[in-house]
Amino acid sequence: xxxxxxxxxxxxxLYPVLDDLPTALRDEVLQHHATxxxxxxxxxxxxxxxxxxGFPMVLSGEVxxxxxxxxGRSLELxxxxxxELCVASTSCLFGHTALVAHGATVADTELVVLTPEAFxxxxxxxxxxxxxxxxxxDRLADLMALAEAVAFQRLDQRLAAALLGHGxxxxxxxxxxxxxxxxxxxxxxxxxxxxxxxxxxxxxxxRVDIVDAQALRTLAAGDGPR
Numbered sequence: 557x558x559x560x561x562x563x564x565x566x567x568x569x570l571y572p573v574l575d576d577l578p579t580a581l582r583d584e585v586l587q588h589h590a591t592x593x594x595x596x597x598x599x600x601x602x603x604x605x606x607x608x609x610g611f612p613m614v615l616s617g618e619v620x621x622x623x624x625x626x627x628g629r630s631l632e633l634x635x636x637x638x639x640e641l642c643v644a645s646t647s648c649l650f651g652h653t654a655l656v657a658h659g660a661t662v663a664d665t666e667l668v669v670l671t672p673e674a675f676x677x678x679x680x681x682x683x684x685x686x687x688x689x690x691x692x693x694d695r696l697a698d699l700m701a702l703a704e705a706v707a708f709q710r711l712d713q714r715l716a717a718a719l720l721g722h723g724x725x726x727x728x729x730x731x732x733x734x735x736x737x738x739x740x741x742x743x744x745x746x747x748x749x750x751x752x753x754x755x756x757x758x759x760x761x762x763r764v765d766i767v768d769a770q771a772l773r774t775l776a777a778g779d780g781p782r
Contacts, residue, residue: 573683591668
């Protein structure tokens with residue numbers, strides 16, 4: 557078991573709200589009711605429909621949370637990076653219900669997992685509870701925007717938006733883009749080839765070079781060709 561002080565020292569810069577917990581409670585939970593896990597890339601952390609077995613806090617790496625089947629068609633809901641919380645796990649613990657999504661690592665990941673009982677003890681304190689609900693509010697806004705995009709935006713608009721904001725070169729596979737957009741790889745490949753024919757991008761091995769970012773922004777905004 558990792559000693560409490562180093563673990564608290566690593567968690568607190570990422571989750572400053574831990575400083576607002578009573579020190580004795582924080583340290584006792586980390587000493588006796590927390591497990592540190594190191595998980596390689598591509599591993600399933602939790603499954604949709606299963607009970608939530610703990611409250612994860614990410615120290616390093618990244619977790620992709622999605623609806624659907626892990627090895628089939630799925631829709632990415634959000635990603636959890638260091639200092640962020642998984643609202644699927646949190647809502648499951650609050651409501652004593654099954655998980656509504658699955659989570660898998662997209663990089664080598666280290667995380668601390670509190671027992672459900674320990675999470676309940678921390679959320680009994682108002683500053684930590686307010687922090688958790690604040691994360692809920694932020695994620696809810698993101699998920700509402702995602703629902704609107706899925707319902708009302710064409711897939712080519714969403715793909716154009718997904719390519720933006722990563723610089724001149726996007727290091728993504730067609731499959732990972734399809735997973736993010738909740739579609740299949742073949743459709744993403746067809747759209748990318750169309751973008752390439754239009755002179756907007758250049759395709760390489762597991763990368764997309766952005767040639768005309770303005771054209772992609774115009775399409776993402778809904779002003780591109782129909």
